Amino acid sequence: MNTPPTSRVVLRATGLHKRFGDHAVLTGTDLEVKHGEVIVILGSSGSGKTTLIRSLNFLEMPDSGHVEVCGISVECETSARGKLERCSRGQRRQMALIRRNTAMVFQSFNLFPHLTALENVMEGPLSVQRVARDEARRRALRLLDRVALGDRGDAYPRHLSGGQQQRVAIARSLAMEPKVVFFDEPTSALDPQMRDEVLQVMKELADAGMTMLVVTHEMRFARDMADRVLFMDSGRIIHDSPADQFFKDANNDLRTRRFLGKLAV
Template sequence: MTTTAIARSTTVVRVENMIKSFNDVRVLDGIDFSVSTGEVVLLLGPSGSGKSTLLRTLNCLEVIDSGIVEVCGESMGYVDSNGKRRLRTEAQIAKQRHNTGMVFQNFNLFPMMTAVENVAAGPRHVQGVAKDEAQAQALELLDLVGLSDKADNYPSQLSGGQQQRVAIARALAMKPSVMLFDEPTSALDPEMVKEVLDVMVRLRDEGMTMVVVTHEMAFARAAADRIVFMSDGKIVEDAAPDQFFDNPQNPRTRQFLGQIL
């Protein structure tokens, strides 16, 4: 077995028979889903299909009603004990989030901090890393996302694409096991989309495990290992990109692709 095959055999994300409702509306219905080390999995589907909610359960931003959600072998947001489920404390959930780096549609940078200070903030204030060490790591990550020359710029001095790349570097600074992207290019002008997607391709090439909600079809075809298509809170297709785009099996998938391609 090759090194890559061995690495891919490790399950980072495991979801089984997961259900999530808001009030009386079931938005995720019996979800079964897994991601192995080094995989890039894209979540596609129409608006309201449950993609972002599924992503948020992986980071404890939404707590499930029933089923299993595990990241790195830990149940996210709750503990099962003696047949009963109890919520974890906020401190426990915050610690669990160290395994997941989340990148949102909006960049959510601290406006009064420079780019390098934004990236160093998590390691310094959450993980207790010394200032000089956190700064050095932040500069390395800014170089990774192509922004070493913008380290001392404030968010207001950066373009949207540059701000999103700082947000990616900030998430990477916590050394997560899996990166979660929730439509990371949807708030960007078209000319800025490529610079963010290029960074994501670079992360893929370096072996980062990623789960991505996106409508970028070219990126999905070129960069994903698997595409998971959702409709009405269910996973209706899970396939490699070539099969998904060229020979989809589910009628709902074919309808969706017929409308957008």
């Protein structure tokens, strides 16, 4: 079982809007996440799931809205071309602090191909946190052990399977000691065996109390590990409920029913 979430809110978003050209992707999204919660975000392609989590750590700049992570708060607006209009230098520093308190695991791994698995995990602490090399190495070795790759530290990404690369990517995200980890379809590029390897690591993180927001189509993970399931449609969260209640009530909404009908639930 997951470590029960606490009552402390670690992430809050209010009124997030984001457009790409004429297309509105987020249309006033609100979200609150407590420490230790595992949130699974579901929705059809184009519903805004990935844009939401990328906006929460400013990989995408929201057009408007408010984001707060671990008490670090940012509220600003951008121009139509995505350039900051009303963000002061102090707010930019706040964005950098939010990024340091969060981590993203991508669908496509995004490992540095010229670095070994160990070096990939060490890179963030060395270049961003300015951690001493010996400490960064100790941290990386411990995390590779944690994702069952302690014997592959000297391997380059091209010599690792997709599942192994994704586990290295998870270790790399944990090396920054984030308070919140975002997962963007982390298993969608993997075959079933590799997918199970990655899901097992994610389950262990959930059991350990990591705060996680997971964009996925893995219904088994949602059922077994999510504290809450969010369902997005047209840039808004239209359902937000405990996992067992979500699957019990899903048939009451046509959009949710159609979405789940396309998947093996």
